[in-house]
Amino acid sequence: MNGAVTLRLEDFIQAVQSQLDNAQAAMALKARNANLPLTFxxxxxxxxxxxxxxxxxxxxxxxxxxxxxxxxxxxxxxxTTITRPAIEENARAFADEPDDQSLDDIEELTHEDRKRLEWAGVRTVRQLQEVEDSNRVSAIGRITNLPVDRLRKALSRVSAPLVQRVEPIASDSAENPHLVRVTGRNLVRPGLFPQVRIGNRPVSILSSNAGELVIAPGEDQWVGELTVENSPQRATAMSFDLSAFAPAQHNLSGRIEAPPVPLAAVP
Structure with missing residues (x-):
């Protein structure tokens, strides 16, 4: 390294740690191969x-x-030395959920804002949402010196529900043989039960999590606009058409007519 090059402090420490790990591995190899009763x-x-x-x-x-x-x-x-249990205990605090979003996805936050949030231990969108759920937005704003209004605006956008796909699914239930799966993001918020409507009428929710809802629409709710509300004033809507998968309908003569040949699910 010449005198003009700078290095991040954490990179320097990581480099030293890596070389110390190599030295430790070499000592362990020597102890095993030489079958030494005592080493250092x-x-x-x-x-x-x-x-x-x-x-x-x-x-x-x-x-x-x-x-x-x-x-x-x-x-x-x-x-100094650190044991594996201590490493794993700290690593769990930094582990991300597979589908968790990075703070980089929040357009309202600048690079400097994201750095300050990371200093406060907030590294992902889920962790930022937990701050809101526990009513600590103002406290985080004071700690990071970020405007609370900007944090709330960013939270409002990233916490809004998003529907990505609506598709029919098979069911073995005699009570609900025709079901629909709704996949997306932020469909459920902790401590709150989502509301789903099709054609401005409620739809029964059989199971729910942040990424998926399983609903049982009525016979006339297989086409139209689906609305998901995960919390007050936070909702999303998506038009869909699964009429080809709707259950058999009764015509005016009283005969049961089978649904048309199914087409591909509408995303």
Whole structure:
């Protein structure tokens, strides 16, 4: 590294940790192959680093001082050991749900805003929604020095329900042989029960989670506009046509007519 190059502080620490891991692996290999009854390991490492400190894009960057170069800061770093249970315990706090959204998806937040939220432990959309659900938006605003109105606006948009697909599904139930699956995002909010309407009439919900609803529409609710409301004043609507999959209808003569040949589901 030449004197003009800067390095993020966390990258420097990760690089040192990686090399210490390699050294530990080599010692373990030696102990196994040599079948030694006693060997040695490194418990703690103290490291003094002379470097110039710079701030760039909300990051601390360091530039190692050259030989004889003055006015450099001194970092005193102490590396100690950590056990696997301790690593796994902390890793769970940073684990993301498979379908969780990154804060990068929130257009209302700038790069600087997202950095400040990460400093407060909010790294994903789900975690930001949990802040709202626990009425801690104002507290997060104070901690991160972000405008509360902008946070609420961002939360309102990313917490709104989104319907991506409406499709028929097979059912073994004699009571509800004809069901519909609604897939999307934010269809259910914690502690709240969603409301589904087709043609401005309620529809029974048989099962629900944030990404999927299973509903039992009436015989005349297989085409029209489906509305999902996951909380007061947060709703989405989608037009669909699954009339080809509707249950058999009675015509004016009283005879039961089978539905037409099914077509592909309308997304």
């Amino acid at each position: 390991a490194i418990k703690d490492i103290n490291l003094d680093l002379r470097a110039h400190v710079e701030f760039y894009d909300s990051e601390i960057r360091i530039r190692p001082a050259a030989a004889g170069e003055g006015e450099a800061s001194v970092f005193h770093l102490v590396f």
